Amino acid sequence: MPVRQGADVIEPKGRLGVLLVGLGAVSTTFxxxxxxxxxxxxxxxxxxxxxxxxxxxxxxxxxxxxxxDFVPLAKLEDLVxxxxxxxxxxxxxxxxxxxxxxxxxxxxxxxxxxxxxPMKAVFDQNYVKRLNxxxxxxxxxxxxxxxxxxxxxxxxxxxxxxxxxxMIWAASTEIFLKQHAVHKTLESFxxxxxxxxxxxxxxxxxxxxxxxxGIPFANGAPNLTVDIPALRTLAEENxxxxxxxxxxxxxxxxxxxxxxxxxxxxxxxxxxxxxxILGNRDGEVLDDPESFKxxxxxxxxxxxxxxxxDVYPDLYKDFSHVVRINYYPPRGDNKEGWxxxxxxxxxxxxxxxxxxxxxxxxxxxxxxVLDLALFLDLAQRAGMKGIQEWLSFYFKSPQTxxxxxxxHDVFIQLMKLKNTLRYLRGEDLITHLGLEYYD
Ligand SMILES: NC(=O)c1ccc[n+]([C@@H]2O[C@H](COP(=O)([O-])OP(=O)(O)OC[C@H]3O[C@@H](n4cnc5c(N)ncnc54)[C@H](O)[C@@H]3O)[C@@H](O)[C@H]2O)c1
Numbered sequence: 001m002p003v004r005q006g007a008d009v010i011e012p013k014g015r016l017g018v019l020l021v022g023l024g025a026v027s028t029t030f031x032x033x034x035x036x037x038x039x040x041x042x043x044x045x046x047x048x049x050x051x052x053x054x055x056x057x058x059x060x061x062x063x064x065x066x067x068x069d070f071v072p073l074a075k076l077e078d079l080v081x082x083x084x085x086x087x088x089x090x091x092x093x094x095x096x097x098x099x100x101x102x103x104x105x106x107x108x109x110x111x112x113x114x115x116x117x118p119m120k121a122v123f124d125q126n127y128v129k130r131l132n133x134x135x136x137x138x139x140x141x142x143x144x145x146x147x148x149x150x151x152x153x154x155x156x157x158x159x160x161x162x163x164x165x166x167m168i169w170a171a172s173t174e175i176f177l178k179q180h181a182v183h184k185t186l187e188s189f190x191x192x193x194x195x196x197x198x199x200x201x202x203x204x205x206x207x208x209x210x211x212x213x214g215i216p217f218a219n220g221a222p223n224l225t226v227d228i229p230a231l232r233t234l235a236e237e238n239x240x241x242x243x244x245x246x247x248x249x250x251x252x253x254x255x256x257x258x259x260x261x262x263x264x265x266x267x268x269x270x271x272x273x274x275x276x277i278l279g280n281r282d283g284e285v286l287d288d289p290e291s292f293k294x295x296x297x298x299x300x301x302x303x304x305x306x307x308x309x310d311v312y313p314d315l316y317k318d319f320s321h322v323v324r325i326n327y328y329p330p331r332g333d334n335k336e337g338w339x340x341x342x343x344x345x346x347x348x349x350x351x352x353x354x355x356x357x358x359x360x361x362x363x364x365x366x367x368x369v370l371d372l373a374l375f376l377d378l379a380q381r382a383g384m385k386g387i388q389e390w391l392s393f394y395f396k397s398p399q400t401x402x403x404x405x406x407x408h409d410v411f412i413q414l415m416k417l418k419n420t421l422r423y424l425r426g427e428d429l430i431t432h433l434g435l436e437y438y439d
Contacts (some may be wrong), residue, residue, distance in 0.1 A: 010381040015161030016074040022171025023083040024270035028095035029362040030369040085118035086133025087240040094287040127174040143193035149209035167210040189230035216376040219244030222298035239358035241379040248398035250365035251337040256410040270342040271320035278335035287327035390420035
């Protein structure tokens, strides 16, 4: 199906189902936030689809509409939420437990939140060592579990009268898995599901079920999940959009804001030491070395790609990059991220930058979930299939086509995103060329 351009993008009609895997801190902060915005008691701060604008044409044209007025996005009123979790708590109880949003606010949203009860999860403790729950499906093998998900999705869509559905993984980080031969083709992947092969993680079963059900999929955690040839091919063949991995919030967001600036000024880097303390369930899961390894891989690659040591060896060769995450319960969701950055300038003179980011992880992640749900749905209606690189803006480890390196620079990512929207609407792309009469 070709990418639709100009006025050709299909308008959103009916309700959009947002299926979330995991009903923890991020998911409940997202759902409660949307409900608060709908009620007029909160603002969707941090969401490009709700607050962002886009410049069109020449600077003198003065055409700067809101993104949501420029491209046909689903309205917040038309979103319906569903979720799976290994715990039975409703979205209201889970949000109370997560402790991100104030209890007073949550009480005002109790009615819609309480209605969201998680479906039984596909879960295996071998992939998330620190968790154990009872709201879990049973099945003869992984293939059968995936079939259960497919049936459940169809039933959920029908019951909730949705015309379209998107799925987002916002469940715990699974252990580090490398690509395996069974991930190569759909046939080998399906056989491996029947064989209960170790290389098939629960997250892959959700992604498979989504793609088999005609639903685009985004991966908010660093798990391998949809980043394997079998599922990439399935997405292409079924004309479905996919993207991932790992929501770009907190420390990595800061890194991808600051590193491009250092590089733009040709300032050198000797080392970047990052450490975090966080006390939520995510922190507890990441306290397990195997889950942390998945996260570490995702966090470490960012600087290498932005700074290009091969192109600028005098500035960036062999810089030291360390990332630590420490589980510290008293902090809850309010993470603290410290960065010590050793840079050097003119004639190699050293300088230091210290960042102490008292951040709220789920507050930064919630608008990303909203934007991804709306943009994935847009991509689908525009006939865009396979990996959506223009959504790299939202990820720590953007998924790219094989052979391409990921773009991590947040400013280039934003330009790519906005130019994709301009392209979809048949508007001129903005190059910032700056020539008189052409700018
Ligand atoms: N908060 C952020 O800023 C941020 C940023 C990037 C990535 N992430 C990732 O997003 C994910 C969610 O983060 P969170 O803070 O909401 O974590 P959380 O622990 O509060 O929520 C995760 C939920 O997923 C559930 N779960 C685990 N395995 C499951 C399965 N197989 N099926 C269904 N449910 C399952 C858990 O029971 C839990 O309720 C994590 O993987 C985290 O690493 C979060």
